Amino acid sequence: MAQRSVALSAARPSLGRIALNGAAGLALLYILLPLIFVTWLAFFRQEIPSFPPEGYSVKWFAAAANNQPFINGFLLSLQVGVAATLLGLLVGVPASLALVRHK
Known part of the structure; x- marks a missing residue:
């Protein structure tokens, strides 16, 4: 019985796989972006957020802890x-x- 050699080449991802990964990445970004934004705002020094921020502080976390x-x-x-x-x-x-x- 002759043995066949199977060449393992780096499989190129298909267009469908790329589209699926891109859609999943966008969905994850859509879900996480508000959480990231609110966390960023929590470190602003001023009471009413304005851009650019005047500085960063943890005073709101200290206020919550007290x-x-x-x-x-x-x-x-x-x-x-x-x-x-x-x-x-x-x-x-x-x-x-x-x-x-x-x-």
Whole structure:
């Protein structure tokens, strides 16, 4: 039996793959751009943002850390998130196992 040699060449991505990756990149940028912008604005020194910024500061983060109602709300949100995650796992994992095993 004769052996064939298969030459492994660098596969060129197809036009469809390039378009799909480009669309995925644009979608990711569309989702993340507001988050990046708001994070950038959070470091502005002035109360009302203006461009170009007058300077950068972390005073808003210090103000949030010293604001007790904000801390209480943050901790409550964290507790609700953890409880929802645990409840979802406690219900979802057994349900998915039951669906897979009883088909």
